[in-house]
Amino acid sequence: MEISIIGGGIGGLTTALALHRAGISCRIFESVSELRELGVGINLLPHAIRELAELDLLADLREIAIETAELCYFNKFGQLIWREPRGVAEGYHWPQLSIHRGQLQSLLIRKVRERLGEDSILLGHHLRDYEVGPDGRVKLHFINRKSGVARLPHETDGVIAADGIHSRVRAIHYPDEGMPIWNGAILWRGITESTPFLTGRSMFMAGHQDQKFVCYPISARHFNAGRSCTNWIAELRFEPSQLADREDWNRPGVLDDFLPKFESWQFDWLDVPELIRGAAAIYEFPMVDRDPVPRWAFGNVVLLGDAAHPMYPIGSNGASQAILDTACITRMLQAHADPGPAFAAFDTERRPRTAAIVLANRSNGPEQVMQLAEERAPEGFEFIDEVIGHAELAAIALRYKQIAGFDKQTLNQKL
Numbered sequence: 001m002e003i004s005i006i007g008g009g010i011g012g013l014t015t016a017l018a019l020h021r022a023g024i025s026c027r028i029f030e031s032v033s034e035l036r037e038l039g040v041g042i043n044l045l046p047h048a049i050r051e052l053a054e055l056d057l058l059a060d061l062r063e064i065a066i067e068t069a070e071l072c073y074f075n076k077f078g079q080l081i082w083r084e085p086r087g088v089a090e091g092y093h094w095p096q097l098s099i100h101r102g103q104l105q106s107l108l109i110r111k112v113r114e115r116l117g118e119d120s121i122l123l124g125h126h127l128r129d130y131e132v133g134p135d136g137r138v139k140l141h142f143i144n145r146k147s148g149v150a151r152l153p154h155e156t157d158g159v160i161a162a163d164g165i166h167s168r169v170r171a172i173h174y175p176d177e178g179m180p181i182w183n184g185a186i187l188w189r190g191i192t193e194s195t196p197f198l199t200g201r202s203m204f205m206a207g208h209q210d211q212k213f214v215c216y217p218i219s220a221r222h223f224n225a226g227r228s229c230t231n232w233i234a235e236l237r238f239e240p241s242q243l244a245d246r247e248d249w250n251r252p253g254v255l256d257d258f259l260p261k262f263e264s265w266q267f268d269w270l271d272v273p274e275l276i277r278g279a280a281a282i283y284e285f286p287m288v289d290r291d292p293v294p295r296w297a298f299g300n301v302v303l304l305g306d307a308a309h310p311m312y313p314i315g316s317n318g319a320s321q322a323i324l325d326t327a328c329i330t331r332m333l334q335a336h337a338d339p340g341p342a343f344a345a346f347d348t349e350r351r352p353r354t355a356a357i358v359l360a361n362r363s364n365g366p367e368q369v370m371q372l373a374e375e376r377a378p379e380g381f382e383f384i385d386e387v388i389g390h391a392e393l394a395a396i397a398l399r400y401k402q403i404a405g406f407d408k409q410t411l412n413q414k415l
Contacts, residue, residue, distance in 0.1 A: 001339065004029060004140060004156040006127050006169060010101075011305030011322035012162035013108035017055050018330040020116050027119075028112070029154070031126040031163075033146055035109055037102030040189045040283070041218040041231025043068065043203065043316035044104075046087055046094040047406040048323040050414070053094060060107055065099035066217045069201035075373045076207045077380045078267030082369050082393045086203070093412050098203060098218045098231070100191075101319075125151055127168045130159065136300050136340060158339025159301040160329065162322070165290070167307035173298055177290065180310060183362070185237045185287035187313070188253040190279030191218070196228040197270045206272075208374035209364055210237040211261060213272055232275060233313075234258050235287070253282030287312055289362070292355035295347065302343035304329060309354035315365040317404050321354055324405065356403050366400040369393055 001024055005012045008030035019026040044052070044065075052058060069089050073081040087096035112120055125142040128150075132138050138159050142151035161169035165180055198204065200223060203216035212235040219229035236258055255276070265272035276282075290310045296303040305322030329346045336342035364371055369388065377387045384393075401407040 001025065001157050001333070001337075002027075003158045003160060003333070003339065004138070004154060006140075006159060006161045007031075007163035007167075007305075007307070008035065008109070008121055008123075009162060009164060009305070009322075010105060010108065010319050011307075011325060012160075013105065013112055014052070014055070014323050014326045015160055015162060015304065015329065016112050016116060016120065017057075017108065018051075018326045019333070020112075021055060022330050022334050024330070024333055026116070028121045029125040029127065029140070029142065030121060030123050031145055033124040033144070035105070035121075035123065037100070037106050039101030039105075040191055041098055041216060042101045042104070042319050043216070044097045044099065044323070045316055045320045045404070045406050046092040046096055047404075047411050048320035049087075049094040049097060050411070051323050051327040054327075055111075057107070057111065058094075060111075061097055061099065061104075062095075062220070064103050064107070064220055065097040066201055066220060066223055068096040068098050068203050068216065069199045070203070072198065072202060072204040073367070073369050074204060074206035074267075075370065075377070075380060076211065076265070078206060078265070078269065079380055079384070081373050081384055081388070082397070084397060090408060091412070092408055096316075098216045100218050100229075100231075104319075127161075127163065129172070130169075130301070132299060132301075136338070138300050157300065158333075158343065160304050161301065161307050162304045163307050165288070165306045165310040167303065169301060170293075170303055170307050173295075174293060177293075180286075180288035180290050182286045182288050183237075183312070184239060185235055186258075187285045187287060188234045188258050188282055189285065190232055190253070190276065190282040192230050192232065192275050192278040192280075193222065194228050194230045194275055194278060196223070196226070197230075200228065205367060205370060206265070206267075207235075207370060209367075209371045211235065212367075212370070213262065213265065215270070215275070230275060232279075234262060234276060236261060251284050253284040255282070257284075289358060292351070292358055296351055297340075297343040297347040300339045300343065302329070302339075302346060308351070309358055311354075311358045312361040312365075314361040314367055315357070315400055315404060317357055317361070320406075321357065321404075325350055325354075353405065360400060360403050366397055369396055
């Protein structure tokens, strides 16, 4: 059996490593002509780290990532709403790791080439279309997007489309879906070298659903030197009609567009505007997702990762869910002789679970504790227990972990 993977992002690369470990032949076809360390920080939750540990990647990850010690939620005045330990500190058998997306991708690329061979990733191959023969084999048609020149077609037994939120394969099967759905929020993201804050390994979120700041360190090298390579996200919500002309997403951010709203966010433990000003570069993104679809598997072709279930970056679940997809689809391909039944089984298991996360994230997921504090105590509070009880806060945190598949009791039993 030979599997072709469309897309060399985190989902596609991890899939290649998992299939190779299972003895299944595969190759990655990537649109871009050059792979570079792009992006900012991401979080990998314990259930995803469990799968990466199975691929013998944990030691490498620990050399570059931060092992997150705690997650904290604050209101817009920097008052603590909820704090919980994370990863090993919470009693999981696996850590939660914060890492630069580009460094994670570079590590995965290196491991794919070491284990599968230098020719296992074909660059400059943008999928244009595909056709399925009477025997179920799939013929892929590629072009070089830079030159517009057609590539030689490639025949394969099965196709895993890990080609992101703008997936070509998804567009083929859902041609009327259109652009991703924007909820009116804009994210400005940056990385700043700074002094450590809180524990030095803390992740925090502050504010409420209309104005939020997310922050966490992402570099073991900086931490070991007594510094912090700090990933941050500033978020503001607008009426979509106000920003109808903003078509060029993922563009350089402009400080005047958002910094004035955060000028007063100078907490005892962190000066937010100073951190924002210290970034070498700022990028602007929309908060987008897509509606869950009724089907991922189409015979010997299937969607995976953001191509299947793009979700809001809430609850640190985007990359983690793609990695869980990888583990599941590998298991299904091991259990079935043909890709079609394996992909159908993968669809049956993973699609309902991820649809629930997409919808939960639209309701702010675990971050709803900040909105509750804003609604009940907009001028701040002296004691959070007088605003939101500990039991209510703990229940919100646990409920999301159960939806997303990483509640401690269930996960720790999967040894």
